[in-house]
Amino acid sequence: MSERLVIVSNRLPVNVSKRKRNIGVTPSVGGLATGMKSFYKSYESLWIGWSGIDTRKYTAHEKEQIVKKMGDENCLPIFLSQNDVNKYYYGFSNKTLWPLFHYFPQFTRYRDELWKAYKKVNQHFADVVNENYQEGDIIWIHDYHLLLLPKMIREKHPEATIGFFLHIPFPSYEIFRLLPWREELAEGMLGSDLIGFHTYDYERHFLSSVRRMLGYENIYNHVTVGKRTVLIDAFPMGIDYEKFYNESKSKDNQNGTGQTKIQKEIEHYYARGEERKIILSVDRLDYSKGIPNRLKAYEYFLEAHPEYHEKVMMILVAVPSRENVKEYKELKIELDGLVSKINSHYGNIHWMPIWYLYQKFPFEKLVELYKASDIGLVTPIRDGMNLIAKEFIASKTDGKGVLILSEMAGATKEMGEALIVNPNNRIEIAESMVEAINLPEQEQIHKNQQMQRRLKKYNVIRWAQDFMDSLTNIKQLQDERLKKQLDKKAEKTIIEDFKKSSNKLLFMDVDGTLMEKRSRWATEKPDKELLKLLKKISTHESNRLILVSGRNGKVLEKWFEDIPATLVAEHGAWIKRNLEEWHLTDAYDDEWKENVRPLLQFYEDRTPGSFIDEKSFSLIWDYNRCDPDEGRTRAWELIDQLRDLTANLNLEILEGKRLIEVKTAGINKGRVATEFIGEKDWDFILGVGDDWTDEYLFEVLPEKAYSIRVGFYNTRACYNVSDVKEIRSLIKLFSSV
Helix, strand or coil, rough: CCCCCEEEEEEEEEEEEECEEEEEECCCCCCCCHHHHHCCCCCEEEEEEECCCCCCHHHHHHHHHHHHHHHHHCEEEECCCCCCHHHHHHHHHHHHHHHCCCCCHCCCEEEEEEHHHHHHHHHHHHHHHHCCCCCCCEEEEEEECCHHHHHHHHHHCCCCCEEECCCCCCCCCHHHHHCCHHHHHHHHHHCEEEEEEHHHHHHHHHHHHHHHCCCCCCEEEEEEEECCCEEEEEECCCCHHHHHHHHHHHHHCCHHCCHHHHHHHHHHHCCCCCCCCCEEEEEEECCHCCHHHHHHHHHHHHHHHHHCCCCCCEEEEEEECCCHHHHHHHHHHHHHHHHHHHHHCCCCCCCEEEEECCCCCCHHHHHHHHHHCCCECCCCCCCCCCHHHHHHHCCCCCCCCCEEEEEEEEHHHHHCCCEECCCCHHHHHHHHHHHHCCCHHHHHHHHHHHHHHHHCCCHHHHHHHHHHHHHHHHHHHHHEEEEEEHHHHHHHHHHHHHHHCEEEEEEEECCCCCCCCCCCCCCCCCCCHHHHHHHHHHHHCCCCEEECCCCCCHHHHHHHCCCCCCCEEECCCCCEECCCCEECCCCCCCCCCHHHHHHHHHHHHHHHEEEEEEEEEEEEEEECCCCCHHHHHHHHHHHHHHHHCCCCCEEEEEEEECCEEEEECCCCCCHHHHCCCCCCCCEEEEEECHHHHHHHHHHCCCCCCCEECCCCCCCCCCCECCCCCHHHHHHHHHHHC
């Protein structure tokens, strides 16, 4: 079995060129390709992605050459028609997902033909991955172009190890819900074992969306999807720190002058002088980068602070991007106009406020720019991470320089020593320029050294390795939980023991175990098939059936009036043996409720949809009908206050599925089960349940007993099953004995 790393991304880390019918393949520069290059080559690896070529311009023979040459680079190209590229890449990926995920709904296009193309291309990627899959492969899928891919691969290879990383922001639920295809996209991502984001905020947004839309709850960033536990986590992407630092260091004392070529050009053309400060702005031309905003802030700075005229110059580098897209054309026109306006209004023969470069810079020149600049101005309106901020700091070998950074960039979480600004507040940005110009060198060095230590430690290799380690760990957790899966062999053993036993004790939880979990206020009866099965089991002379529920006795009595079974209500507070009356399992004391009830009522009043449910030994604050996020936030607040209030009382505070229960300590299913277990020398005991209240039962069952929990959670039970259907299937086998 291999352990090969299969990386899947929209583009490959190589470019294809053709000169006089000669095919060339060269490494890409920048982005994911540069960041992952050194890491993926340390593995036995295969990188699958779009070739980037227009298939109409290449013959079948030339495509064969491309496949061969890319194979030498451990790459496997996917060929797409121009129509697919237009609708999948330029269309749904960059006209639907990109603007919406960056909080630009006004630019978002909701077109069904683009969605169909996106699904089609994702399936094409899945087909190629599936054809080349080897047992033991680790599949790492990247970015918003392939959100459906994890599930598509999972359907073909359920056992596969799949990680997914999103390199752009994941929006809040209120934004994500605008997509007509939101559920399918979220389910696609959940086909992974591990889903990674740059920051905790994006992780939180995703968890909120899947909880609200799909009903998947999470426990400590783990989401249970069928038999799999999916880990959702944050991994802030780093850079190849040493590469930038060493390149910058190599330019020190270049040619004995102590200046780089770019520094010389600045001196020659713009007479920089000792006092002139250079502000650097480098970005791909994209509306999410907020370039017009920072130009307007710079304009305000020049207007409000004339004392800095001729002492400051901005180098504005705008890298061409999607030049045929309407929004990008309009952005270029706006940018050209702003630069022209500022230069013509404030500039003179000796000084041009903005040096405007509409081009892409190679790595070496880019480092020279970083090194030559005094201030890095990085103010995107929304950005998943923004590696330019990290590259700027890594290139400051002498420690001098100031970074002005947008609070909307993911990098802010790691670079708190920078001057953090709101990218929409031009006055704040302008004043941060003043602060940056006047920041003492020693303070600059101190701040930058702190950031450099952090960036050096958590570089791109560490980022990738942490992701891979987490993927390995979650697969191990899944394997451990699957070891408890009730398979056919275990089921056969249980049925055989059941057949040969003459004294059988069966504890069965109701809601979520024997039938699907219903709302707490629902009172409809269980279905006829279930009642028939339970009646057949309970009327057999060798079987003792105990039906256990959190509901009150009246509901259970109505539901199971024709079933000769023992009923246990309110998780163990009340018992009704067949043909007997209900009786309490302990002395009834509810004086404590008068102290606790006002606090629960306060939270009921301030949380729409919540309500209080009272039982003999407990009070419950139920927020099942509330907004999920508001309910959870209020629940955390309530728990903190309840702990203070009940510190000296004999009470337990328990958190269930969207409810908080305050109850008398010691009243639980385990205590009741102990009473029944001791009544007789049983030769077969079974307990089945689905939530935390059933863990009390599993804990007290004898070693020889069988226990099953619905759902793949951490549990004391011997076995897990996926859903109610598997429990019902087992009961059918019992009833047929």
